[in-house]
Amino acid sequence: MHAIHLRDLHMPKGPNLWLTATSAVFIFSVSLALFLIFSFFGGSEFGDSMGGNAGFWFLIGGLVVSSILAIIERQKS
Numbered sequence: 001m002h003a004i005h006l007r008d009l010h011m012p013k014g015p016n017l018w019l020t021a022t023s024a025v026f027i028f029s030v031s032l033a034l035f036l037i038f039s040f041f042g043g044s045e046f047g048d049s050m051g052g053n054a055g056f057w058f059l060i061g062g063l064v065v066s067s068i069l070a071i072i073e074r075q076k077s
Contacts, residue, residue, distance in 0.1 A: 018073035024066035032059040 035056060039047030051058070 021066050021070035021073055025070055028063040028066055
């Protein structure tokens with residue numbers, strides 16, 4: 001059996017941080033949207049069961065940090 005050599009195919013040696021950061025932006029956006037929808041329809045007690053203000057600020061912070069990382073990684077490539 002002969003070895004297959006793909007000389008024209010370029011694969012990055014390190015992790016794909018732009019894809020990771022973009023995925024985190026998507027996940028944090030969906031989580032934040034669901035948190036707000038469930039808190040609105042479920043009432044304040046249900047919102048508190050999901051973390052309350054701490055959970056809300058964690059999702060906001062994660063969205064901001066992952067957005068900044070996605071922008072930085074996109075500019076590098």
